[in-house]
Amino acid sequence: MTATPAIEGWFTTGDQPALIGERCTTCATSYFPPTAAAAGFCRxxxxxxxxxxxxxxxxxxxxxxxxxxxxxxxxxxSAPExxxxxxxxxVELPEGIVVLGQVAAGYGPDDLRVGMHVELVVEPEHTGEALIWRWKPLAEGSAA
Known part of the structure; x- marks a missing residue:
């Protein structure tokens, strides 16, 4: 079975995965998750x-x-047993929004500190049936 994104349209997969957001064409404010268009107005x-x-x-x-x-x-x-x-x-992105996500496999709270740089990765959730985004700590000196 091939894993698919847990929420279709919220992120891309592949070598350079990215979250998919929306940007208001009037004021350039960015949003995640991509629901502003469905609401019909800029938040x-x-x-x-x-x-x-x-x-x-x-x-x-x-x-x-x-x-x-x-x-x-x-x-x-659904949690592993x-x-x-x-x-x-x-995680605060350069677009000025904060996005919550799990930490990448092999990392935990002891590996994090406020202000450190992280990178988006896509990994299978615990059953392997769906892909989710996670935040992977970057080595010191890696810019955000």
């Missing part, structure tokens, strides 16, 4: 824009905050 309260373009967001960002999961999330989340805690990172 920027100072903008009256109603047209949006799909854009690939930056693949690298900076850890804004992070935590770990010490309890198994309730359904409909036995449950193993995993890291979550809130």
């Amino acid at each position: 920027n309260p100072r903008c009256e824009g109603t047209e949006f373009e799909q854009v690939e967001l930056s693949r690298r960002g900076t850890v804004w905050s992070y935590t770990d999961t010490r309890y198994q999330p309730p359904p409909p989340y 036995p449950f193993a805690p995993f890291g979550l990172a809130a």
Whole structure:
């Protein structure tokens, strides 16, 4: 079985995966997930824009905050048995938005610090049936 994105249209796969966002054509404010067009209006309260373009967001960002999961999330989340805690990172992208995601396989909260640079990767979730985006810490000196 070939894994497919857990949420179609939210990210690309391949060698250089990217999150797919929307940008208001009036004020250039970017959004993720891509739902602004469905709403029919720009979420920027100072903008009256109603047209949006799909854009690939930056693949690298900076850890804004992070935590770990010490309890198994309730359904409909599907967790591996036995449950193993995993890291979550809130990453600020150059577009000025913060995107939450799990930390890449092999990394945890002890590998993170606020302000460090991370890169988007796409990995199979625990069952291997779906692909999800995750944040992978970059080596010191790697720019966002």
